[in-house]
Amino acid sequence: MRVAQVSFRLGGVDGVSIEAAKWKTALESLGHDVVTVAGEGPVDRLLPGLAIEASQPPTLVALDAALEDVDLTIVENLLSLPLNPGARVVVAAALAGRPAILHHHDLAWQRAHLAHLGGPPADPAWRHVTINEISRRELAQRGIEAQTIYNAFDLEPPRGSRESTRANLDVNDELLVLFPSRAIARKNVAGALALAEALGAVLWLLGPPEDGYDDELATLLASSDVAVRRGPVGSIHDAYAAADLVVLPSTWEGFGNATLESVTHRRPLAVYPYPVLAELRALGLSFLDLEDLDGIRAELAQPDLRRRDANLAVARAHFNLADLPGRLAALLEHPSAH
Numbered sequence: 001m002r003v004a005q006v007s008f009r010l011g012g013v014d015g016v017s018i019e020a021a022k023w024k025t026a027l028e029s030l031g032h033d034v035v036t037v038a039g040e041g042p043v044d045r046l047l048p049g050l051a052i053e054a055s056q057p058p059t060l061v062a063l064d065a066a067l068e069d070v071d072l073t074i075v076e077n078l079l080s081l082p083l084n085p086g087a088r089v090v091v092a093a094a095l096a097g098r099p100a101i102l103h104h105h106d107l108a109w110q111r112a113h114l115a116h117l118g119g120p121p122a123d124p125a126w127r128h129v130t131i132n133e134i135s136r137r138e139l140a141q142r143g144i145e146a147q148t149i150y151n152a153f154d155l156e157p158p159r160g161s162r163e164s165t166r167a168n169l170d171v172n173d174e175l176l177v178l179f180p181s182r183a184i185a186r187k188n189v190a191g192a193l194a195l196a197e198a199l200g201a202v203l204w205l206l207g208p209p210e211d212g213y214d215d216e217l218a219t220l221l222a223s224s225d226v227a228v229r230r231g232p233v234g235s236i237h238d239a240y241a242a243a244d245l246v247v248l249p250s251t252w253e254g255f256g257n258a259t260l261e262s263v264t265h266r267r268p269l270a271v272y273p274y275p276v277l278a279e280l281r282a283l284g285l286s287f288l289d290l291e292d293l294d295g296i297r298a299e300l301a302q303p304d305l306r307r308r309d310a311n312l313a314v315a316r317a318h319f320n321l322a323d324l325p326g327r328l329a330a331l332l333e334h335p336s337a338h
Contacts, residue, residue, distance in 0.1 A: 001032050001033070001071045001072060001332075002032070002033045002035065002069060002070050002071050002072075003033065003034045003035070003070065003071065004037050004066075004067055004070040004072070004073045005020050005023070005034060005035070005036050005037065005038075005073075006038065006050070006067075006073055006074070006075050006076065006078060006091060007050070007075070007076035007077060007078050008038060008039050008040065008050055008051055008077070008078055008084060008087070009038050009039060009040035009041045009051060010036045010038040010040075010041045010042075010043050010076070011036070011038075011042040011043060013207070014182065015254070015255070015257055016076050016077045016105050018257065019076075019105070019131070019151050020074075020103075022151075022152055022321060022324060023103070023328065024036070026325040026328050027325075027328060030325055030328065035070070037050070037067070038050055038051075039051025039052070039054055039084075039087070045066045047062060047066060049062070049086075049087060050078065050084065050087045050091075051084065052083045054084055054087065057086035057089070058087065059090070060090055060093055060094055063090055063094045064094055067094060067095075067098075071099065072099045072100065072101065072332070073095055073099070073100045073101070074101045075100060075102050075103065076103050076105070077103065077104065077105045079092060079120045079121060080102065080103075080105060080107055080120050081105070081106045081107065081108060081111070081114065082108050082114055082117040082118075083114075085117060088121075095123065095125075095126070096123055096125075097123065097125050098125055099125055100125065100126045100127070101126070101127045101331070102120055102126055102127070102128045103131075104120065104128060104129065104130045104131070104146070105131055105255070106135075106254045107119060107120065107135055107138065107139070109138070110135075110252065111186075119139070119144070120139075122144050127146075127147075128144055128146035128147075129147055129148070129331065130146050130147070130148050130149075131149065131150060131254055131255045132148060132150070132254060132255060132276045132279055133148050134275055134276055134279065135254070136148045147331075149328075149331070150255070151260070152319055152324040153257075153260045153261065153264050153315060153319050153320070153321055154264060154321045155264055155312065155315055155316055155320055155321070155322075157237055157240075157261075157264050157265060158235070158237045159237065159241065160234065160235060160236075160237035160238035160239065160240060160241030160242065160265075161234065161238050161241060162238075162241040162242050164234075164238075165234050165238040165239065165241060166242045168234070169202075169204065169229045169233055169242065171229070171242070174200075174201065174227070175200065175201035175202065175244045175245065175300065176201065176202050176204060176242060176244050177195065177196045177199065177203050177204065177243065177244070177246075177247050178204050178206065178239055178240065178242070178243035178246045178247065179192045179203060179204060179206060179207075179247055180206045180207075180236070180239060180246060180248075180258050180261065181206065181207050181248070181258065182207035182208060182210050183205055183208065183209040183210070183213055183217050184211045184213050185213060185216070186250055186251050186252045187249070187250050188250055188251055188272065189220055189249075190220055190249075191247075191249030191272060192249050193220060193221075193224045193226050193228075195247055195270060195296075196226045196247075197225065197226050198293055199293075199296070199297070199300075201226075201244070201245070202227045202228070202229060203228050203229070203247075204228075204230075204239070204242075204243070205228060205229070205231075206232060206236075206239055208231070236261070237265070240261065240262070240265035240267050241265070243267055244267075244268075244300060245267070245269075245296065245300060246258055246262045246268065246269045246270070247269070247270050247271075247290070248269060248270070248271045248272065249270075249271070249272045249290055250272060250274050251272065252274050252275065253274050253276055254276065256271075256274065256276060256277065259271065259277070259280055259285065259287065260315055263285070263308070263311040263312055263314075263315050264312070264315060266308050266312070268288060268296075268299045268304075268308075269287045269288060270287070270288040270289070270290045270292075270296055271289070271290060272290045273289070283314055283317075283318050284310065284313075284314040285311050285314050285315075286307050286311060
């Protein structure tokens with residue numbers, strides 16, 4: 001079967017792109033041919049009108065041509081989060097009556113500035129998949145049946161280089177706090193700065209500012225005495241290896257990949273209680289609270305290895321990348337909605 005993945009952008013370092021790439025690999029392991037269609041990124045079929053910043057959406061003719069030889073389309077967040085409302089209309093029209101899976105990473109009402117644009121469209125030929133139970137329940141309240149497939153992770157990621165990465169960052173014996181994300185408003189960079197200041201640590205902002213956050217980020221950094229490093233050095237595995245502590249101060253995450261990445265890389269995580277975190281904790285995961293400075297200092301002084309082992313066992317049960325092909329195979333047995 002030929003499957004198309006469609007989104008605003010694919011092949012990047014944003015969460016949607018990362019998870020879409022995992023689905024692509026899993027589908028190919030099942031013998032399917034997967035083509036990528038997006039407005040930006042190193043994709044098989046580039047349609048600039050799908051991009052978030054596109055001045056106008058693609059034509060229906062162009063999108064039909066891109067999907068002409070496709071048996072099933074997986075829409076990665078483009079119909080979920082209306083960052084390009086015109087493209088959402090065209091994609092929904094092109095897929096009307098055609099088998100599709102809408103993979104919802106975020107939903108419009110979960111972002112205050114987008115809530116007025118309404119929820120995702122629905123069609124009897126489509127299935128809906130969420131990455132958390134909150135979204136599944138919220139869709140159900142709006143009459144859309146969905147199932148949850150949590151993001152999946154490699155439980156044995158490559159070992160990064162701690163010493164060379166810290167040397168490249170000009171960090172010696174200082175505590176290094178990793179902020180492994182883009183810098184946007186809901187990621188709460190101020191919370192990360194406050195933690196680093198309280199610990200006397202260096203803060204590493206791994207991702208760039210997006211969504212017009214450049215000026216606000218510049219103001220935050222200029223008003224802080226915290227030593228900050230910015231941008232990637234080496235791989236994501238090097239970043240986790242170099243860090244003494246990971247921080248996720250976000251007020252909202254559709255999932256929060258740093259939670260499981262910290263588990264698989266065996267690094268302590270200080271986190272703000274964003275809503276989906278309660279689901280992860282209910283499954284047995286345990287993290288440090290962002291404002292519990294005594295607990296964080298105690299962890300840094302004497303790591304709780306039992307907690308790290310227990311977290312890894314939970315990841316193995318619920319978030320194992322090796323299980324993703326089986327989950328997708330079960331999904332594809334019934335590709336249209338009930």
